[in-house]
Amino acid sequence: MVEDGDPTLEGGCTCGAVRYRMTSRPMFVHCCHCRWCQRETGASFALNAMIEADRVIHVQGAPETVNTPSNSGRGQKIVRCPNCSVALWSHYAGAGDAVCFIRVGTLDEPDRLAPDIHIFVSSKQPWIILPPGVPAVEEYYDRNDYWPEESLARRRALLG
Helix, strand or coil: CECCCCCCEEEECCCCCCEEEECCCCCEEEEECCHHHHHHHCCCCEEEEEEEHHHEEEEECCCEEEEECCCCCCCEEEEECCCCCCEEEEEECCCHHHEEEEEHHHECCHHHECCCEEECHHHCCCCCCCCCCCCECCCCCCHHHHCCHHHHHHHHHHHC
16 A cells, blocks of 8 residues: 555656556555466566546546456456557456556556555465565455455445
């Protein structure tokens, strides 16, 4: 979660054509170690901050949405810069366009959003050492067991 009193976080793509602002802290931050995320990002995990789409403001530029296959088979929409193709956030089928999974690495200050949970650690790279005190699950999890009540309430208000 955001570690100081200022909930505003800004980010953008590599070339600077697209900029966005998160107007509140995210509901929850996943560090996903599944093989699908490893392949998609070209890294050892994906770090995504889940936030209501209406709390993400486009400050500059117009990103493009690319429909992409996903491990679930239901697909995802990856929002990218049309110039440099950097992935800024995704929309997954479960929550649809209502929730943005912000790629934490695209934030100007990515260090402000540490993971709340590590997921799919059954397929994490063996050299990654998970920090003590942060929940880690073999696959996925029941959000009611890990999300703070405030975040659960935000999700309920959003999705009904």
